Amino acid sequence: MKAIVIEQFGGQDVLKLKEVPEPQPGEGQARVRLEAIGVNFIDIYHRTGLNPNPLPFTPGSEGAGIVDAIGPGVKEVKIGDRVAYAMGVGSYAEKAVMPAWRLVQIPESINTHNAAAVLLQGMTVEFLLRGAYPVQRGESILIHAAAGGVGSLLVQVAKNIGAFVIGTVSTEEKASLARKAGADEVILYTKQDFLEETRRITGGKGVSVVYDSVGQTTFEKSIGCLKPRGYLVLFGQSSGAVSPFSPSLLAKGSNFLTRPSLGHYTSTREELLQRANEVFGWVKSGVMKIRIDSTHPLEKAAEAHARLESRTSMGKILLTT
Secondary structure (H helix, E strand, C coil), rough: CEEEECCCCCCCCHHHEECCCCCCCCEEEEEEEEEEEEECHHHHHHHHCCCCCCEEECCCCEEEEEEEECCCCCHHHHCCCCCEEECCCCECCCEEEEEHHHHHEECCCCHHHHHHHHHHHHHHHHHHHHHCCCCCCCCEEEEEECCCHHHHHHHHHHHHCEEEEEECCCCCHHHHHHHHHHHEEECCCCCCHHHHHHHHHCCCCCEEEEEEECCCCCHHEEECCEEEEEEEEECCCCCCCCCCCCCHHHHHHCCCCEEEEEEEEECHHHCCCCCHHHHHHHHHHHHCCCCCEEEEEEEHHCCCCCCCCCCCCCCCCECCC
């Protein structure tokens, strides 16, 4: 079978299509014949070595397809099931073996492309809004990259909860998308100082929480946007890792900082299914609308990474087999 293999950390050119042996499921595992594969920033962190995996490896943490083989002791799925998963490794391939407990059934109303487009980012949104900081109706919140894959979904669900949503974006086109997703106010950070604008919009009070997937270039000003005892939820670093800082930076408002990971919020099958089913429910009800930016054949994985790293994408990027 064909798979993308990374033999050394580096740029997009290290994503090499190779012929590799078909993986066989072991105890408690199932094999998925993949139809759609989600492309995420964590894949870039793995590729560059920022979050390294042992070399060589096949990247990719999200996929959807059909179970075509199961190992001993598997009770969660059966051959022929339509399933999706997130937080695995090895998805940039025609087939992948995953722990069966991490596979979730795809509802009949959702196709595999949409399942691959929504599961990881959708569950991220669910745990950010329900777990990392439980947003309440009427609270003011700030979402960076509000037209991006996670950002646009965050806006949609936060508005459904009843929050007052401020979003930051880089272009007028993205501002339009953020407004369509439901943002009450949109800050064009390439032309406006988002700290000053957030303070102005909130009458100097600040926001209850900032959801920051950008990292290095937004970190300190994000803290400045918080009201006293507000939360900075740092869940990504698309602009680079945050530089070392003194905890006294949080003292001005007795603020809180968390750096959460989806893996810690889906550590049991019960929790995984609860979050996944919530996401699928949002999709079916129309609360969460999936926007696919582009699809690329597996052999064009480098092209997909270039699209994501350009920060011009407006929705989910997929690979297809």
